[in-house]
Amino acid sequence: MYPSRFSYEAPNSLSEAISLLHDGGDDAKVLAGGQSLVPLMKLRFASPALLVDINNVPGLDYHREDADGTLRVGALCRHADLERSALVKDKQPVMAAAAPLIADPIVRNRGTLVGSLCHADPQGDWASVVTALGGHVVAQGPAGRRTIPMASFVTGPFQNALAPDEIAVEAVVPAPAGNPGGGYLKLERRVGDFATVGVAVAIERSGGTVTRAGIALTGVGGSTITAAEAATALVGAPLSPESIERAADLAAQASNPRTDHRGSAEYKRHMVRTFVVRILNRADEAERAA
């Protein structure tokens, strides 16, 4: 199917893009990698009157580390940039585990992490990863910049906290205070598919004790699920078989899957539990081996 008729603008600056969005109101949409928006337009599930393509805006294709270890991912940083990044490989184990699992190489070459957060698909992998890492989104609109914690950025399925005239300019992952660990595991029907179940677990340890933990779930609810109680169960002590089992049980309880063609609700809940145990056991083994 062809998309509905729309106008297209490709501004050369952020301020021009924001002003176009402001004038376009609810009928205008940002185009980043186009890997979610264009398919939706072709199916006519989305029919924006105006597309504001930000690909000509300079200076948004970065991912970099601040002096204190904070990671910043610009709005035009592609999935593939993160997959190939030495910085991510060395410093961000949860992101490094997730990057190669997003879609397929063609989608990863165009699609962006920030676009994925904005799209707020319950099956989007990055939202769980950035939530587990305690990240936030920096939005810029006519009134300037503001910071939106990832835990409140996704407001529902395919909904986010941005105003229609705001652009998400970067996603920010705070510097780990301790030794970072964890990972992302995804059950997919075939390589390149969306998640049947995805689990992100991020921990930080000092002297073996877990000082911070975040757990978030993909594809097992109406939107990304923050398993806060499960994460809290890990904090304040070293990882142990008991704390791992407890966190896994609480994460499974926090999930809210539906039975569908990908599997039963019971199976998906079981996979959440299995993935939490697997990620934490691997993190424990990695620290013992270090």
Ligand SMILES: Cc1cc2nc3c(=O)[nH]c(=O)nc-3n(C[C@H](O)[C@H](O)[C@H](O)COP(=O)(O)OP(=O)(O)OC[C@H]3O[C@@H](n4cnc5c(N)ncnc54)[C@H](O)[C@@H]3O)c2cc1C
């Ligand atoms: C075949 C296929 C398989 C896929 N598999 C997966 C998968 O396994 N896992 C997964 O997580 N994703 C998957 N995706 C989605 C893919 O990751 C997209 O790249 C991502 O969801 C959106 O990023 P984008 O840059 O392409 O955004 P776009 O498609 O350009 O935009 C998506 C939405 O976000 C908004 N938006 C984008 N950037 C901004 C911004 N900076 N500020 C404000 N609003 C913005 C747009 O207006 C639009 O509403 C798949 C896509 C395809 C086509």
